[in-house]
Amino acid sequence: MNDSSSADLEGFFLQVQGRAVTMAAMAVGDRETALDLVQDTMVRLLGSYRQYQPDAWPPLFWKILQNVIRDTYRRRRVRQRIMAFFPARDGEEDPDPLAGLADEHSPQPDGALSDARFSADLQRALQALPLRQQQAFLLRHWEGLDTSETAAALGISEGSVKTHLSRAMAVLRERLEAHQ
Numbered sequence: 001m002n003d004s005s006s007a008d009l010e011g012f013f014l015q016v017q018g019r020a021v022t023m024a025a026m027a028v029g030d031r032e033t034a035l036d037l038v039q040d041t042m043v044r045l046l047g048s049y050r051q052y053q054p055d056a057w058p059p060l061f062w063k064i065l066q067n068v069i070r071d072t073y074r075r076r077r078v079r080q081r082i083m084a085f086f087p088a089r090d091g092e093e094d095p096d097p098l099a100g101l102a103d104e105h106s107p108q109p110d111g112a113l114s115d116a117r118f119s120a121d122l123q124r125a126l127q128a129l130p131l132r133q134q135q136a137f138l139l140r141h142w143e144g145l146d147t148s149e150t151a152a153a154l155g156i157s158e159g160s161v162k163t164h165l166s167r168a169m170a171v172l173r174e175r176l177e178a179h180q
Helices: 003-028 031-051 054-083 110-128 131-142 147-154 158-175
Strands: none
Touching: 003 031, 003 054, 003 110, 003 131, 031 054, 054 131, 054 147, 110 131, 110 158, 131 147, 131 158, 147 158
């Protein structure tokens, strides 16, 4: 790895890591797991980045991340099916599903409280979307990828991107109408 391309890749990683962690956390519901997924994505891109021009890194990065998220979903689904047959042992508790959510009731100025409520409502609405709709929305509107780049990142057709995006927008509008 030469110094120029290494610096370019490091700059790219610094540019996308925060958004990637947030996107992964929305998908898997756990920030620690999200950090691991983003790190895995970066390692995978690091292994093949020399084969691509720097302008190809963003769509490739997002495609790798989406694949890593899907793999995590598959593993969780298998684990849940297996664990459904084994009851929890004494002393073991199920993790609190609300533990990772922001505390909306902490004292804040009115404007910040309103913003915090909207952010929390938006996060819950995004997490409630089916994975494909969530991914299409985040890649198109949050990452700014165009339809063809989003389709490539998700491994689906442009028409499917438009369908998933339309459905996601309808659900988000409905769930967030109180904030309009």
